[in-house]
Amino acid sequence: MIIKSMSLQNFRNYENLSLEFDENTNIFYGDNAQGKTNILEAAYVSGTTKSHRGSKDREMIAFEKEEAHIRTLIEKQGIIHKIDIHLRKNKTKGIAIDGIPIKKAGELFGIIYFVFFSPEDLGIIKNGPSERRRFIDMELCQLDKVYFHHLSNYNKILLQRNRLLKDLSYRPEDQGVLDVLDLQLVKYGSQIIRIRRDFVEELDGLMVRIHEKLSGGREEMKLGYEYNVSEEDFQDQLFRGRERDLRQKTTGTGPHRDDISFLVNGIDIRKFGSQGQQRTSALSLKLSEIELVKKRVHDTPVLLLDDVLSELDGSRQNYLLNYIHDIQTLITCTGLDEFINNRFSVDRVCRVSGGKVTVENGQEADK
Numbered sequence: 001m002i003i004k005s006m007s008l009q010n011f012r013n014y015e016n017l018s019l020e021f022d023e024n025t026n027i028f029y030g031d032n033a034q035g036k037t038n039i040l041e042a043a044y045v046s047g048t049t050k051s052h053r054g055s056k057d058r059e060m061i062a063f064e065k066e067e068a069h070i071r072t073l074i075e076k077q078g079i080i081h082k083i084d085i086h087l088r089k090n091k092t093k094g095i096a097i098d099g100i101p102i103k104k105a106g107e108l109f110g111i112i113y114f115v116f117f118s119p120e121d122l123g124i125i126k127n128g129p130s131e132r133r134r135f136i137d138m139e140l141c142q143l144d145k146v147y148f149h150h151l152s153n154y155n156k157i158l159l160q161r162n163r164l165l166k167d168l169s170y171r172p173e174d175q176g177v178l179d180v181l182d183l184q185l186v187k188y189g190s191q192i193i194r195i196r197r198d199f200v201e202e203l204d205g206l207m208v209r210i211h212e213k214l215s216g217g218r219e220e221m222k223l224g225y226e227y228n229v230s231e232e233d234f235q236d237q238l239f240r241g242r243e244r245d246l247r248q249k250t251t252g253t254g255p256h257r258d259d260i261s262f263l264v265n266g267i268d269i270r271k272f273g274s275q276g277q278q279r280t281s282a283l284s285l286k287l288s289e290i291e292l293v294k295k296r297v298h299d300t301p302v303l304l305l306d307d308v309l310s311e312l313d314g315s316r317q318n319y320l321l322n323y324i325h326d327i328q329t330l331i332t333c334t335g336l337d338e339f340i341n342n343r344f345s346v347d348r349v350c351r352v353s354g355g356k357v358t359v360e361n362g363q364e365a366d367k
């Protein structure tokens with residue numbers, strides 16, 4: 001699948017922008033704060049309804065404007081789809097596929113898959129568990145509508161439960177509501193645990209091979225699902241933790257406390273890895289994600305590489321650039337040098353400056 005074109009209106013620093021993409025490698029280069037990341041963000045929103053950096057809708061609308069539009073054309077198995085996203089300051093966003101408004105954001109998933117790779121992702125291994133959970137959730141929501149449904153319900157119930165835990169100290173008569181919420185939390189939570197387990201297992205199988213190549217055969221990667229509680233024990237543990245939850249006024253048991261572990265040659269690199277190891281592993285994680293999408297949907301995702309090349313050393317850069325030659329990629333960077341140095345073929349080059357994009361000729365360096 002590929003993204004053919006995108007037009008933006010009042011999105012971040014773009015008042016009006018129309019862009020066409022090459023089906024292979026597209027480069028957006030320019031100084032800092034010119035709008036490079038904003039382009040990738042808009043593309044990502046059109047596939048997932050959400051900003052990769054977790055921004056709220058209102059933050060993506062241009063300053064002093066009330067609404068923004070992202071319109072994209074997607075080609076999937078020879079068929080063109082039109083996706084319109086309408087961001088509104090004080091209302092939920094409107095989404096239409098091929099001109100037909102959809103009611104639930106989840107209906108958009110599956111039209112196009114984006115894999116986003118940013119410098120912050122390089123820290124995914126050493127940072128806290130919430131970022132690793134976010135990674136799992138962003139991937140699974142794109143891949144599995146059922147997961148998205150379970151997750152939104154789970155988060156809703158969790159919020160209600162935490163609110164109730166706070167209220168119960170002065171409204172003890174509501175204790176019965178807690179029983180009802182617990183049942184629902186277990187119902188959705190168990191599904192989440194089950195789907196995450198399968199996902200991590202599948203990813204692990206792909207990652208071990210990629211990481212082996214990336215580390216020149218020196219490192220054996222093992223990805224593990226570190227669940228807070230298993231499906232079978234969830235109900236029981238939640239009940240047993242109730243006194244504690246009431247004291248702490250928050251829910252201490254459930255998949256919202258999950259993590260994934262990364263073992264390299266048996267060592268937990270979240271805590272004991274070198275920075276190089278952590279970065280290499282983050283790269284293999286992203287590449288495995290691409291493989292997983294390919295395997296599950298029998299099509300290639302679109303890769304969004306935001307300023308990440310300059311963060312990698314030469315051999316990792318080469319590996320990555322060789323890897324992506326058969327998938328559509330949108331790359332942002334500050335200078336073009338890194339590509340020329342790598343003698344890498346680029347199909348479209350655009351210069352980004354102050355919310356304007358100029359297409360320069362697609363240039364080819366001999367390989």
Ligand SMILES: Nc1ncnc2c1ncn2[C@@H]1O[C@H](COP(=O)(O)OP(=O)(O)O)[C@@H](O)[C@H]1O
Binds near residue numbers: 059061
């Ligand atoms: N809601 C907004 N409205 C207008 N401009 C914005 C908005 N959000 C961010 N910007 C501007 O976008 C620019 C940053 O864009 P970004 O794509 O992150 O830059 P970079 O080229 O460094 O990736 C800044 O100039 C910032 O002021």
Ligand SMILES: [Mg+2]
Binds near residue numbers: 036037038306307
């Ligand atoms: Mg940027």
